[in-house]
Amino acid sequence: MFVKKQRMGIALLAILTAALFASTCFAAEGETVKVQGVVNATKDANDGITAVQLAASAGTYNVELDAKGLELGEMDGQKVEVEGVVSEKDGQKWLKVLMFTAAE
Secondary structure, eight states, X not given: OHHHHHHHHHHHHHHXXXXXXXXXXXXXXXXXXEEEEEEEEEEOTTSXXXXXXXXXXXXXXXXXXXXXXXXXXXXXXXXXXXXXXXXXXXXXXXXXXXXXXXXX
16 A cells, blocks of 8 residues: 555656646746737748748847748738747847737
């Protein structure tokens, strides 16, 4: 009986350690913010989006080019409100887009 309780304690400790580690990794990524600004997309000769930036009053954000970032790039020249996760890489602000809407 003592062995079962000891195993349960070890399993519970392992689960809690894994949960703490996972939450620390995700929290270190950045903070979620809402930013308004104008979308600036750079395209190649084949009209493919190669870079997207969001020019906001708080500065310029480089947009990560995942599916949502490329979708945002299609709104080139338009004012938008973006909800995303901000992080800093090499002294520049990067924005992982979670959702966005056209702004007035």
